[in-house]
Structures are given as C-alpha cells and as structure tokens.
Amino acid sequence: MAHKPQIKIPATYMRGGTSKGVFFRLQDLPGAAQVPGAARDALLMRVIGSPDPYGKQIDGMGGATSSTSKTVIIAKSSKPDHDVDYLFGQVSIDKAFVDWSGNCGNLSAAVGPFAISAGLVDASRIPRNGVAIVRIWQANIGKTIIGHVPITDGAVQETGDFELDGVTFPAAEVQLEFMDPAAEEDGAGGAMFPTGNLVDDLEVPGVGTLKATMINAGIPTIFVDAEAIGYKGTELQDAINSDEKALAMFETIRAHGAVRMGLIKNIDEIATRQHTPKVAFVAKPAEYVASSGKRVTASDVDLLVRAMSMGKLHHAMMGTAAVAIGTAAAISGTLVNLAAGGGAREAVRFGHPSGTLRVGAEAREEGGEWTVTKAIMSRSARVLMEGWVRVPGE
Incomplete structure (x- = not known):
C-alpha cells in the first residue's frame, strides 16, 4: 500500500499575550483549505494534533490547553480602511471540532506583528522607528481591532521590558483597541445585554x-x-x-x-x-x-x-x-x-x-x-518559531 508523503505549509508559531498559536497566511494554505469547510478544519486539527483521546496533542503543535490549541489565518483585508482580515480557529483538544464562533483577544496582539513581518501591511504605513498602526478586521465577529505595534529599524520590535502576568519573560508592549466591542452573535441581535437586563x-x-x-x-x-x-x-x-x-x-x-x-x-x-x-x-x-x-x-x-x-x-x-x-x-x-x-x-x-x-x-x-466605543489593553507578542508545518498528505 502506497503512503503519501507529508506536505509542508509555511507557518509561524507565535505567542500573543498568554496564548500560543500557529499562524498562516491565507494564500499559503492548500487550495481546498483557503475556503471555510471540512478540508480547512481537518487541516488545522491535524496541524494542532486533534482530536486526541489522550488529551496531550503529542502528534501536533498544540499544547493540550485551551490557551495553546489555537490557529490563526491572516489575509490582506477585503474591507475598506483595514489592513488585514484576521480569522481565529479554536481547536478542540479531544474532539474533531474547530470552533469559529469567537475571537482570541490574546492572539490579537500577535496579528499586527505577524501581518507586518509577512508583508501583508503596506510598507508606507510602517515607520522606520516608532509605532505602526495596524487596522485589523476580526472576521469571526465582524469587529475592528487597532494594533499599535512598536517598530525599530523598520522591523517589528519584539523584545522589551513590558511585563504581563501569566507570561514568564518581558517583551515589547503592543497596545490593542477593541472598537465597538459588543459582539454581534447569531441570535443575540448585536445587543450588548441580549436579555435587556444588567443582571x-x-x-x-x-x-x-x-x-x-x-x-x-x-x-x-x-x-x-x-x-x-x-x-x-x-x-x-x-x-x-x-x-x-x-x-x-x-x-x-x-x-x-x-x-x-x-x-x-x-x-x-x-x-x-x-x-x-x-x-x-x-x-x-x-x-x-x-x-x-x-x-x-x-x-x-x-x-x-x-x-x-x-x-x-x-x-x-x-x-x-x-x-x-x-x-x-x-x-x-x-x-x-x-x-x-x-x-x-x-x-x-x-x-x-x-x-x-x-x-x-x-x-x-x-x-x-x-454602547461601548472601545476597550483598551496592553499585551505582548513574539515569534517562537517560523518555517513550515508538516501534515500527512491525505
């Protein structure tokens, strides 16, 4: 019986806030996985190592926790006045399931840095030194996130002295603005308080x-x-x-x-x-x-x-x-x-x-x-590894 060789896909493994995930450019995914559906879900689950009845994700990039069983797909934005579209997939550890119903706020901090390094942000928007403003369309919930990414000598600055509880080592600060953050979930009508009550x-x-x-x-x-x-x-x-x-x-x-x-x-x-x-x-x-x-x-x-x-x-x-x-x-x-x-x-x-x-x-x-016009917090992000992930060819 012939066995297909593994395929390799360009990817970057990043920490964002207190989470880690595998980041892809949409254009780098195999054709069948460039659109939503079973092929995309199957690919991402295999990358992460799910479903794993042992709950360890040994045969994948996942870390066997909700904070480390995550995938991100980034593309040049189709929306006016935005730089990139950001799609987040939360991969179940022990079940054959990718949840697309929400955003990951922690990994949002890594989206701007990844997008700049991956060449998805117009070079004219990136200062030689200073802070690059990356306009992110969060595709899961249809919201805008503004990332303030520090730049040194034309490249993303990842090292720094910003400390974040839950992350062992300091890094560069990335400020995030979640614009109009009331989530427009199916069935919730976009209301901040879907029942109409504060309590x-x-x-x-x-x-x-x-x-x-x-x-x-x-x-x-x-x-x-x-x-x-x-x-x-x-x-x-x-x-x-x-x-x-x-x-x-x-x-x-x-x-x-x-x-x-x-x-x-x-x-x-x-x-x-x-x-x-x-x-x-x-x-x-x-x-x-x-x-x-x-x-x-x-x-x-x-x-x-x-x-x-x-x-x-x-x-x-x-x-x-x-x-x-x-x-x-x-x-x-x-x-x-x-x-x-x-x-x-x-x-x-x-x-x-x-x-x-x-x-x-x-x-x-x-x-x-x-209504809430925006919510603001600071996180940090850095590249842990970059290159290719490999998955069995089937």
Whole structure:
C-alpha cells in the first residue's frame, strides 16, 4: 500500500499575550483549505494534533490547553480602511471540532506583528522607528481591532521590558483597541445585554437560581458571583480543574446562560459551541498568592475574576474576556461593576490566577441602551518559531 508523503505549509508559531498559536497566511494554505469547510478544519486539527483521546496533542503543535490549541489565518483585508482580515480557529483538544464562533483577544496582539513581518501591511504605513498602526478586521465577529505595534529599524520590535502576568519573560508592549466591542452573535441581535437586563435571575438545574450579568462585549460572557457558587474568587487552576463536579457545574451554567443569551436554542447545542460563551465568577478584592508565587494584595486590585475556557479554569485571563470585564465594569449595576465597588469607572485592575491585569473601556448610555466605543489593553507578542508545518498528505 502506497503512503503519501507529508506536505509542508509555511507557518509561524507565535505567542500573543498568554496564548500560543500557529499562524498562516491565507494564500499559503492548500487550495481546498483557503475556503471555510471540512478540508480547512481537518487541516488545522491535524496541524494542532486533534482530536486526541489522550488529551496531550503529542502528534501536533498544540499544547493540550485551551490557551495553546489555537490557529490563526491572516489575509490582506477585503474591507475598506483595514489592513488585514484576521480569522481565529479554536481547536478542540479531544474532539474533531474547530470552533469559529469567537475571537482570541490574546492572539490579537500577535496579528499586527505577524501581518507586518509577512508583508501583508503596506510598507508606507510602517515607520522606520516608532509605532505602526495596524487596522485589523476580526472576521469571526465582524469587529475592528487597532494594533499599535512598536517598530525599530523598520522591523517589528519584539523584545522589551513590558511585563504581563501569566507570561514568564518581558517583551515589547503592543497596545490593542477593541472598537465597538459588543459582539454581534447569531441570535443575540448585536445587543450588548441580549436579555435587556444588567443582571438576570438565571435558573440552573442542580445549582439554583443565580444572579448573572450576561454581556456581549469582546466575547459573550456570563458573570456570576463567586460566593453564590461556593468560591472566594482567589482560586487557582487546580482548585477547579481537579474537581469534575465543579467542571460539570460550570458547563451547566454555560449551557443555560447560552440559551438565555439567544446563542443556542436548547442546551444540547452547547456541545457544538465550546469556545463561546465564557463563564466567569467575580468577587471583591482579597489577598492571594498567584500561581507564580507572587503575592497579590487587596489594595492591588479593584476586583477578582476567574474565567472558564474550553471547559477548564484559565491560567490567567482570555483577552476577549478581559474586554468583557472592562466593559461590564464601566456600566453601573452589573455584577462586575458592583464587585469593583460600583459607580462610574473608565478602567479596572483585576486579579486573575496568574496575577493582575488592567483594562479600560469607554461606555455610554443612549436612550436606555448601553454602547461601548472601545476597550483598551496592553499585551505582548513574539515569534517562537517560523518555517513550515508538516501534515500527512491525505
């Protein structure tokens, strides 16, 4: 029996924020994978090493966590006043599934640097020294992201002294502006608060009736109070991820919240939507020791937030969820805002399992409807490896 040789595809392995992923130029993908569909999904799963019943992704580029099972496709933009189109695929670890339903805020920090280095941004827009403004169309959710990419001697600057909790080494700062970040999800009508309320009573069988803030901003997110589900908000990964009962509870909350948000019609559909919505729990400031051993004091933060991603507690905070946190914090009366002390605020610093993060948002109310013009945060990014990935020819 003849076996086809492996094919090789130009690719770049990058860290963006607290995530890692394999980046491709659309034009470099095999023809069948240049359009959405089964061929593209199969290729990306094979690159990452999924589905893997062992949950390790040994035979691929994935790192067996939601933060490292990611793929990105970049192309010159088809949209006016944008430089590149950015498409994100969250690859399931143990299932044959690529979720295209949302963005990755962390990898958004790597999009501008990749696009410049890959020759996808007009050279006239890149200074010899300074900051290049890269206008990114986030194709998953139909939103604009503005990346501020540092440039030194005409090339992307990757080294620097910007420190980001959840990332071991310092690097160059990349500021991101998520413009009009209220996510326009199918069935949610583009409303920031799809139920029309800042806080809802969410009935969750086996758990009870929980106060919940359900918001579409950055990524659809369901916020609940930590105390209401038996937590303090100071938990690290092992406290949640080693508890199968807790994981099942969070997935039940996610399913019923998704129905209330109009993202799915019945709870059985949640299995086909692993990436969104997210579930997070919030608490008032308290002291804890982060996963790095760093001590976070109550005075260091405005509130505490822990978030679930792909069925597990995230080791830090998803960038898109940080946008949701910043947006909800800016709107008086949400659970996030109340945990931060209430009142008007344009930015918050929150504690997460790896440390702290500051995020800002500009929110306003018009005719009873809330809008957010943009959310702002800083990340960092760098190339880890570049060349080709190889996949079996079949």
